Amino acid sequence: DAGITQSPRHKVTETGTPVTLRCHQTENHRYMYWYRQDPGHGLRLIHYSYGVKDTDKGEVSDGYSVSRSKTEDFLLTLESATSSQTSVYFCAISPRDSEKQFFGPGTRLTVL
Amino acid sequence: GESVGLHLPTLSVQEGDNSIINCAYSNSASDYFIWYKQESGKGPQFIIDIRSNMDKRQGQRVTVLLNKTVKHLSLQIAATQPGDSAVYFCAVRNSGGSNYKLTFGKGTLLTVNP
Numbered sequence: 001d002a003g004i005t006q007s008p009r010h011k012v013t014e015t016g017t018p019v020t021l022r023c024h025q026t027e028n029h030r031y032m033y034w035y036r037q038d039p040g041h042g043l044r045l046i047h048y049s050y051g052v053k054d055t056d057k058g059e060v061s062d063g064y065s066v067s068r069s070k071t072e073d074f075l076l077t078l079e080s081a082t083s084s085q086t087s088v089y090f091c092a093i094s095p096r097d098s099e100k101q102f103f104g105p106g107t108r109l110t111v112l
Numbered sequence: 113g114e115s116v117g118l119h120l121p122t123l124s125v126q127e128g129d130n131s132i133i134n135c136a137y138s139n140s141a142s143d144y145f146i147w148y149k150q151e152s153g154k155g156p157q158f159i160i161d162i163r164s165n166m167d168k169r170q171g172q173r174v175t176v177l178l179n180k181t182v183k184h185l186s187l188q189i190a191a192t193q194p195g196d197s198a199v200y201f202c203a204v205r206n207s208g209g210s211n212y213k214l215t216f217g218k219g220t221l222l223t224v225n226p
Binding site: 050104 | 144146148153154155156157158161201203205212213214215216217218219
C-alpha cells in the first residue's frame with residue numbers, strides 16, 4: 001500500500017459522536033487525499049491537502065474537517081457523526097508533479 | 113460536471129481468456145487517465161495510466177486504449193488469471209481543473225472462472 005497506513009481499520013460509533021481517522025505516510029509525498037467509497041458511487045473526494053496546513057474541500061466535504069500539521073499525517077474528523085457517514089474511507093497520496101494517486105488500505109466506519 | 117461511467121457492471125471470463133473492461137468519460141478536456149484494481153477489502157491499486165497525447169500503452173499483461181474521438185477508454189487484460197478477479201475502475205483528470213483532482217468511475221467487477 002505504498003507506505004500508507006490508516007487507523008483505525010474498523011470503527012463502530014454512535015450518531016452524534018466525534019470521530020477522527022488518521023492517515024500516515026512514509027513516502028514524504030506532498031499531496032494527500034481523503035475519499036469515501038459507497039455502493040453505487042465511485043470514490044468521492046472529501047478533502048485534500050497540498051502541503052502542511054494547506055487543505056481544500058472536495059465534492060462531499062460537508063460534515064467533515066481535516067488537518068495536516070506534519071507532512072506524514074492527514075487527519076479526517078467527523079465532528080458529529082451521522083448514519084449517512086457510514087462508509088469506507090480511503091486515504092491517498094501523490095508526489096509533487098504526478099497525477100498518480102496511491103491508496104491506503106481503508107477504514108470501515110459504521111455509524112449507528 | 114465530469115461523469116465517468118462503465119458499460120458493464122460485471123464481467124465474467126474463463127481463465128486464460130482475454131478481458132476487456134470499458135470506461136466512458138464525458139469531458140473532452142480530460143487529459144490523463146488511470147486504471148485501478150481493487151480486491152475485496154483492500155484499497156485501490158494502480159495498474160496503468162495514459163495521457164491524452166497517446167492512444168495506447170502497454171504494461172505487463174495489460175493494455176490501455178484511449179479513443180478521444182468517442183471519449184472511451186478500455187483496459188485489456190491478457191490471459192486472465194484467477195488473481196485478476198477484482199473490481200476495476202478508471203479515473204480521469206480534467207486539464208482545466210485542479211492538477212491533482214481525479215474523477216472516478218463506479219467500477220466493473222471482473223470474475224475469472226477456473
